[in-house]
Amino acid sequence: MKVSFHTLGCKVNFAETSTMAREFPEADVDTIVVNTCSVTAAADKKCRNLIARLHRKNPEARIIVTGCYAQRDSEAVAALPGVSEVLLRDFSRFCPAYSVGDRTRSFLKVQDGCDYRCSYCTISSARGPSRNGSIAELVTQAQEIAAQGVKEIVLTGVNTGDFGRTTSEKFIDLLRALDGVEGIERYRISSIEPNLLTDEIIDFCAASRKFQPHFHIPLQSGCDRILGLMRRRYTTAKFADRIAKVREKMPDTFFGIDVIVGFPGETEDDFEQTYRFLSVLRPAQLHVFPYSVRPGTPAAEMAGKVSPKIAAVRAKKLATLSSELYEEFVSRFVDDDDRALWEGGRPRWHDFPI
Ligand code: SF4
Numbered sequence: 001m002k003v004s005f006h007t008l009g010c011k012v013n014f015a016e017t018s019t020m021a022r023e024f025p026e027a028d029v030d031t032i033v034v035n036t037c038s039v040t041a042a043a044d045k046k047c048r049n050l051i052a053r054l055h056r057k058n059p060e061a062r063i064i065v066t067g068c069y070a071q072r073d074s075e076a077v078a079a080l081p082g083v084s085e086v087l088l089r090d091f092s093r094f095c096p097a098y099s100v101g102d103r104t105r106s107f108l109k110v111q112d113g114c115d116y117r118c119s120y121c122t123i124s125s126a127r128g129p130s131r132n133g134s135i136a137e138l139v140t141q142a143q144e145i146a147a148q149g150v151k152e153i154v155l156t157g158v159n160t161g162d163f164g165r166t167t168s169e170k171f172i173d174l175l176r177a178l179d180g181v182e183g184i185e186r187y188r189i190s191s192i193e194p195n196l197l198t199d200e201i202i203d204f205c206a207a208s209r210k211f212q213p214h215f216h217i218p219l220q221s222g223c224d225r226i227l228g229l230m231r232r233r234y235t236t237a238k239f240a241d242r243i244a245k246v247r248e249k250m251p252d253t254f255f256g257i258d259v260i261v262g263f264p265g266e267t268e269d270d271f272e273q274t275y276r277f278l279s280v281l282r283p284a285q286l287h288v289f290p291y292s293v294r295p296g297t298p299a300a301e302m303a304g305k306v307s308p309k310i311a312a313v314r315a316k317k318l319a320t321l322s323s324e325l326y327e328e329f330v331s332r333f334v335d336d337d338d339r340a341l342w343e344g345g346r347p348r349w350h351d352f353p354i
Contacts, residue, residue: 115165122294
């Protein structure tokens, strides 16, 4: 007799599923909870396939579905065979969440929702307006995480750098407060929009012993015309300036960069601009996503659709570049002595002197 939980998608979902699992009443047995993702059409399909598989294997179980796909298309999800209930989100409040026990690191949700309206994205409608926990509450959660022996926290959110909308607090003040939590040795900011990565945040991370020189920043395109069509809030010049500022303060920073290829209207020349931009910028890793049509978004109606075949060729080219960049980055540290957070096998963090 058991409840099983399944998570698809991002770190925010991992934090939320972990929180649900801790709070689930023991009396509810033979229940399966699926926390879904809807970032692309492929993510929707993955959710449907998982639900079908779970239903086949556990025909008697109650299947409860929540998350972005359930929120975006609740009727379709409710109609899937085996689904007993669809749980929708309450956009009027921030639901605190953190993960423990299932990963080496803990994901602490500090912010939810998004007020931006990027032309290709449904996440802002699936997660509602930007909102956050208070600094005091988040410090308490970080202390709870530390009490369980976790040494590293990844700050997660839908638009993490937009922290403070509902409490009128500042993201930089959250970082300062978390930096003082005893027992947590490392922090990472999971993903931050380039326009929100301020000099103040960069200077603070450079001075902190705990905040790691590790930034995940969505670029999406290295062509300003496409960035405009995407309704992103920066230019390539601004993006390059942010990277240069981080490198000036933290030369060994690991940059993971998101890129979308095959956005409507992206010509061969536009893609070449993106490729050249990234070749010059030389981040450590690229996360490449072929554009996926999301019904109801402005991009879905845009002219100049790029065929999936061409998008796949472009994605492959960037994946090859990413492998080269990664190799180049990690080879700089061969033979370096440094502290490590052990992620697998027997040794644990406290087996090593800090
Ligand atoms: S910043 Fe843009 S892409 Fe990211 S969640 Fe908000 S609307 Fe979507």
